[in-house]
Amino acid sequence: MSKIREINTKLNSKEISAVELTTIYLDNLEKTSSIIGSYISTTKKEALAKAKMVDAQIAKGEEIGLLAGVPMGIKDNISTTGIETTCGSKILAGYKPIYNATVVERLYAAGGIILGKCNMDEFAMGSSNENSAYGIVKNPWDLTRVPGGSSGGSAATVAAREVVFSLGSDTGGSIRQPAGFCGVVGMKPTYGRVSRYGLIAYASSLDQIGPMANSVEDCAIVHDIISGYDRLDSTSANMKATSTLAALTKDIKGLKIGIPKEYFQGDEKVLATIRKALAKYEELGAIVEETSLPNTEYALAAYYIIASAEASSNLARFDGVRYGARDGSKKDVTEMMSGTRDKFFGQEVKKRIMIGTYALSSGYYDAYYLKALKARTILKRDFDQAFAKYDVLITPIAPTLPFKLGENIKDSITMYLGDICTVTINLVGIPGITIPCGFADGLPVGMQILGKPFSEELLFNVAHSFEQNTNYNSFKPEVAINE
Amino acid sequence: MNKGYEAVIGLEVHVELKTKTKIFCSCTTEFGGSPNTHVCPVCLGLPGVLPVINEKVVEFGVRTGLALNAKVPNYSKFDRKNYYYPDLTKNFQTSQFDLPICEHGFLDIEVDGIVKRIGITRAHMEEDAGKLVHSGKTISSSYSSNVDYNRVGVPLLEIVSDPDLRSSEEAKEYVDSLRRILTYIDISDCKMEEGSIRADANVSVRKIGASEFGIRTETKNLNSLKALQKAIEYEIERQIEVLEDGGVIEQETRTWDDEQGITLAMRSKADAHDYRYFPEPDLPPIILSDEYIEEVRASLPELPESRKKRLIEADGLSDYDANLIIADRHLADYYDQVRKEISDGKLIVNYLMGDYYRELGEAGLSFVTSPVKPEAFIELLQLILDKTISGKIAKEIIPIMIKEVKSPKSIVEEKGLVQISDSSELEGMILEVISNNPKAVEDYRAGKGNSIGFLVGQVMKASKGKANPALVNELLKKHLC
Known part of the structure; x- marks a missing residue:
C-alpha cells in the first residue's frame, strides 16, 4: 500500500483508518530510518493529530481528496510551523518556524500527513548527503553508497517506502540526482511553477521545490497540489493551474526526443542503461535523434558562481542575533556574529559562502558573476534551439552510479563534476523529471527528461508512458518494510 | 569664501515614504509602537520569506522623479546591498544600484533673490533598517544593546544631488525646497524630528577657479536643518585649515556631534564597505509603461514654483506674500479655493495670514486642522466686500468661527x-457724540483735522462697532462744518 490511489480507495471504503495507516507507517519508519538516516526529526504527534482529522472527515461521510491521509516527508529546508526546521545545519538547531511554507499549507489543506523532516546536505549544498550536520544518509539499495543529494533523505525515504511521497528542493539537481540514485521519480518543475515562500533559500534564482514518489502518477498528483501562483512569491508564475494528472494519456506517438551528446559521457554501464530506455521509447512510437547543447562546458562554472554568490547573501542572516544557535562566549556583537557563523556552519557551506563573497567583490564582479550571467544567457539559447526541434530531451541523471560513502567527499572537483547533467537545467529554469529506467550492478539508474518552460504536462506523460510499459518501479530495496 | 577657497557640496537625502504599509510586507509603517510589534516573518527576515513590492512605493518613486524633472525609465530593478549589522534582519538591504527608479533631474533654489539650478543625480527606493537601543549613552559604553525592528522595511527614497551646492545656505535652501515639493506631491511627511527626512552631506573645498574637485568627506547623522548647516560650515572651515597647514584631506565618513558642534572621523576609505551589490533575485524587475508614467504625471498637483509664479503674475501678490502662501501645500490649496470666489488676492492673504492665522495659533490649530472650511472663509470676505460688516467686526467673528x-x-x-450703513440710524448717535465732546469739536473747528478720528471712534463705540466707519466720517464732517 504505497501508492496514493490505493490508499485513497482503502480509506474511503473504511478498509483501514487514517490513524491505523499512519501508525503502521510511523512504526516502520522508526525501524528503517534509523538504519538509513533519512530523517532529522519525526513528527508523530502532528501525524496522528492530522490523521484523526481525516478519519473524522470520513466518519462524517465527507468526500476526501486524493492526498488525505497519505504519509509524507518534508525536506528540512521547508518551513513548518512549530516543527524544527534545521536545513541540516547546527546553526538552525532548535529553530521552529512561526509560519508554514506555501507548499506545506497546500499539502496540509489536502490532508497530507507529515511524518517528519527529511535529512539533507547542509543548506542544500551537496550531492551525496554527506554534508548534513545530523548524520549521513545511506542509499537504501546499498547501505555503503550515497543516496545522492542534497535531497538525499527525501529520496531515500521514498525508496525505502517509509512515506508515500516527499518534497525535495532542487537548486542544481538536488531532487533529480538523488531520485536517480535511489530509483524513485523526482520532478523539478519550471522555475516559478511552485511557490518558494517558506523554502529556506540556497540560491534564489535557481531553487525550486518539487515532489518525489514511487510512481509518475503520484508525483503528478502532488505536483498539481503544490504548484500554482502564490502572491507571497513574486517570482511565482501568475498563470492558470495545470492538471498534469489529467494529461497522463500514455500516448507519445511521434514524440521527438533529442539526445544531447554532451550529456552522454561517463560510466558505460549508466549510458548503456539509458540507451536501452531510449530504444523502448522508439518502440513506443517516439523519434529519437542525437543533438547538441554546444555550450554545456560553461554550465558547471556558471552554476557554482551564481549559486554561491546568491548563497553568500541568503545565508548572511544566520548570525545568532535573532534565532538559531549563538556563540555565547563572545562579548562584542561583531565577534558574536562571526563566532556563531564560524562555529555552527559546516565546511562546505563556509566554502561556498567564501566563493560567493569573492565572486561578488568589487574588482571581481565582472570577471566572475557577470560572466556567469552571460553564460546563463548563452545556455538558455542552446536550449531554445534544441526545443525548436525536439519536444523533450533525455539524458542520464549523473555520469556515474551511486558512489561509495566517503569516496568523493574529500575531492570537491570530482563531486562538483558529478552535477554536470543537472545544474544547467536550473540555470535555464526549465522543468526536468527523473524516473528509474533500469539497474546496473544492482543499483538503480535514473533517466532525466527535460522540456520547455511550463511543459510539465508533457514531461509527466512522457515519463508515465515509459513507466507503464516497463516494470522498474515495481522493485524495492530489501530494507523497505511497507509494500 | 575663505582664503580664496570655495566649497563643493552634494547632499544625499533619505525620505521616509508615507505609505500605510512597509515596502515588502503588509506591516504598518506607523511611527513608534512598542518595540518589535510592527513586524512579521517577512520584515523580520525569517528563513524562507520573500519580499513582495508595495506598488505604492513605486508610484511614489515615479511621482518624485517627475516632480524633480527627472527621467523615469521603463525598466528599473532592485539590488542587494550586503553588509553585516544587527539593525538589519537579513544582513543585506534591498536597495537599487545601477538602475534606479529615476535619474537626471533638477531643482531650482533661490538664495538672495538669485535662482540656481541644482542637479538631481538620482533617486532610488530602499528599505529602512531597525533601531539599536543601547543600555548606555553610546555603543562603546553600553553593556548591552537591544534592537527594535519596527522600522525595518519602512520604505525610503534616497535622493542624491549633484555636487552643485556651494554654501551651507544653498544646502539649507535645497533641503527646504525639496521638502516643500515632497509634501506637495504627498509622498512624505518630511518631519525631521521624527526622522522621516534625514541628510548626509558630501563636502569638499577647492581654490576658486580650480576645475578639479577636492577630496571629499561624507558627514552623516544630520537630523535637523540647523545641524546640516552647522556641520557643512564646520567641515568647510576644517578642510580649509587642513589644506592651509599643508595637510591633505582624508576621504572618509564623518559624523556630526551636535553637542560639541564638530564633525568626527568615523571610518576611512580603506575601511569602507564593499557592499557586493547584485540584482535582487527574489524580485522581478520593475517594468513601467509610458501610459503608467503619464498617468502619474497627470495626477501631480501644481508644484510650488509654478504656483508662486501664478500668484505673483495673475493675482498680483508680492514675492513675500506669495512665498508665505506656497510654503505649505494645504495653505496654498486653501488660498486657491477661496480665490475662485474672491478675486482680490491681497485681501485673501491679509485675512488668511493676519487675524485668522493668529487666532488659529491661539486655539492650538493649524491650517490643516482648522475647522473653518474655505466656503466659510469666502462668506466672511464677501460680507466684508459688500460692506455688511466692517473689518473690525470681521476680527470679532473670526475667533467665533474657529471656536464654535x-x-x-x-x-x-x-x-x-x-454694519449700520443707514444715515438716519446714525444721526442720533452722531449728535450725541458731538454734544458730549465739546473739546474735540472745538479742536476740529480750530483746524486740528485729526481730532475727527477721535470722534469717529466715539461713534463706533456707541454703535458697538457696527457703524460703517466711512459713513460716520462723512456724516460727522457734514455736522461740524
Whole structure:
C-alpha cells in the first residue's frame, strides 16, 4: 500500500483508518530510518493529530481528496510551523518556524500527513548527503553508497517506502540526482511553477521545490497540489493551474526526443542503461535523434558562481542575533556574529559562502558573476534551439552510479563534476523529471527528461508512458518494510 | 569664501515614504509602537520569506522623479546591498544600484533673490533598517544593546544631488525646497524630528577657479536643518585649515556631534564597505509603461514654483506674500479655493495670514486642522466686500468661527453685528457724540483735522462697532462744518 490511489480507495471504503495507516507507517519508519538516516526529526504527534482529522472527515461521510491521509516527508529546508526546521545545519538547531511554507499549507489543506523532516546536505549544498550536520544518509539499495543529494533523505525515504511521497528542493539537481540514485521519480518543475515562500533559500534564482514518489502518477498528483501562483512569491508564475494528472494519456506517438551528446559521457554501464530506455521509447512510437547543447562546458562554472554568490547573501542572516544557535562566549556583537557563523556552519557551506563573497567583490564582479550571467544567457539559447526541434530531451541523471560513502567527499572537483547533467537545467529554469529506467550492478539508474518552460504536462506523460510499459518501479530495496 | 577657497557640496537625502504599509510586507509603517510589534516573518527576515513590492512605493518613486524633472525609465530593478549589522534582519538591504527608479533631474533654489539650478543625480527606493537601543549613552559604553525592528522595511527614497551646492545656505535652501515639493506631491511627511527626512552631506573645498574637485568627506547623522548647516560650515572651515597647514584631506565618513558642534572621523576609505551589490533575485524587475508614467504625471498637483509664479503674475501678490502662501501645500490649496470666489488676492492673504492665522495659533490649530472650511472663509470676505460688516467686526467673528464652527453669516445675525450703513440710524448717535465732546469739536473747528478720528471712534463705540466707519466720517464732517 504505497501508492496514493490505493490508499485513497482503502480509506474511503473504511478498509483501514487514517490513524491505523499512519501508525503502521510511523512504526516502520522508526525501524528503517534509523538504519538509513533519512530523517532529522519525526513528527508523530502532528501525524496522528492530522490523521484523526481525516478519519473524522470520513466518519462524517465527507468526500476526501486524493492526498488525505497519505504519509509524507518534508525536506528540512521547508518551513513548518512549530516543527524544527534545521536545513541540516547546527546553526538552525532548535529553530521552529512561526509560519508554514506555501507548499506545506497546500499539502496540509489536502490532508497530507507529515511524518517528519527529511535529512539533507547542509543548506542544500551537496550531492551525496554527506554534508548534513545530523548524520549521513545511506542509499537504501546499498547501505555503503550515497543516496545522492542534497535531497538525499527525501529520496531515500521514498525508496525505502517509509512515506508515500516527499518534497525535495532542487537548486542544481538536488531532487533529480538523488531520485536517480535511489530509483524513485523526482520532478523539478519550471522555475516559478511552485511557490518558494517558506523554502529556506540556497540560491534564489535557481531553487525550486518539487515532489518525489514511487510512481509518475503520484508525483503528478502532488505536483498539481503544490504548484500554482502564490502572491507571497513574486517570482511565482501568475498563470492558470495545470492538471498534469489529467494529461497522463500514455500516448507519445511521434514524440521527438533529442539526445544531447554532451550529456552522454561517463560510466558505460549508466549510458548503456539509458540507451536501452531510449530504444523502448522508439518502440513506443517516439523519434529519437542525437543533438547538441554546444555550450554545456560553461554550465558547471556558471552554476557554482551564481549559486554561491546568491548563497553568500541568503545565508548572511544566520548570525545568532535573532534565532538559531549563538556563540555565547563572545562579548562584542561583531565577534558574536562571526563566532556563531564560524562555529555552527559546516565546511562546505563556509566554502561556498567564501566563493560567493569573492565572486561578488568589487574588482571581481565582472570577471566572475557577470560572466556567469552571460553564460546563463548563452545556455538558455542552446536550449531554445534544441526545443525548436525536439519536444523533450533525455539524458542520464549523473555520469556515474551511486558512489561509495566517503569516496568523493574529500575531492570537491570530482563531486562538483558529478552535477554536470543537472545544474544547467536550473540555470535555464526549465522543468526536468527523473524516473528509474533500469539497474546496473544492482543499483538503480535514473533517466532525466527535460522540456520547455511550463511543459510539465508533457514531461509527466512522457515519463508515465515509459513507466507503464516497463516494470522498474515495481522493485524495492530489501530494507523497505511497507509494500 | 575663505582664503580664496570655495566649497563643493552634494547632499544625499533619505525620505521616509508615507505609505500605510512597509515596502515588502503588509506591516504598518506607523511611527513608534512598542518595540518589535510592527513586524512579521517577512520584515523580520525569517528563513524562507520573500519580499513582495508595495506598488505604492513605486508610484511614489515615479511621482518624485517627475516632480524633480527627472527621467523615469521603463525598466528599473532592485539590488542587494550586503553588509553585516544587527539593525538589519537579513544582513543585506534591498536597495537599487545601477538602475534606479529615476535619474537626471533638477531643482531650482533661490538664495538672495538669485535662482540656481541644482542637479538631481538620482533617486532610488530602499528599505529602512531597525533601531539599536543601547543600555548606555553610546555603543562603546553600553553593556548591552537591544534592537527594535519596527522600522525595518519602512520604505525610503534616497535622493542624491549633484555636487552643485556651494554654501551651507544653498544646502539649507535645497533641503527646504525639496521638502516643500515632497509634501506637495504627498509622498512624505518630511518631519525631521521624527526622522522621516534625514541628510548626509558630501563636502569638499577647492581654490576658486580650480576645475578639479577636492577630496571629499561624507558627514552623516544630520537630523535637523540647523545641524546640516552647522556641520557643512564646520567641515568647510576644517578642510580649509587642513589644506592651509599643508595637510591633505582624508576621504572618509564623518559624523556630526551636535553637542560639541564638530564633525568626527568615523571610518576611512580603506575601511569602507564593499557592499557586493547584485540584482535582487527574489524580485522581478520593475517594468513601467509610458501610459503608467503619464498617468502619474497627470495626477501631480501644481508644484510650488509654478504656483508662486501664478500668484505673483495673475493675482498680483508680492514675492513675500506669495512665498508665505506656497510654503505649505494645504495653505496654498486653501488660498486657491477661496480665490475662485474672491478675486482680490491681497485681501485673501491679509485675512488668511493676519487675524485668522493668529487666532488659529491661539486655539492650538493649524491650517490643516482648522475647522473653518474655505466656503466659510469666502462668506466672511464677501460680507466684508459688500460692506455688511466692517473689518473690525470681521476680527470679532473670526475667533467665533474657529471656536464654535459657525458660518460668519449666522454669527452676524445671531449677534446683530450687521454694519449700520443707514444715515438716519446714525444721526442720533452722531449728535450725541458731538454734544458730549465739546473739546474735540472745538479742536476740529480750530483746524486740528485729526481730532475727527477721535470722534469717529466715539461713534463706533456707541454703535458697538457696527457703524460703517466711512459713513460716520462723512456724516460727522457734514455736522461740524
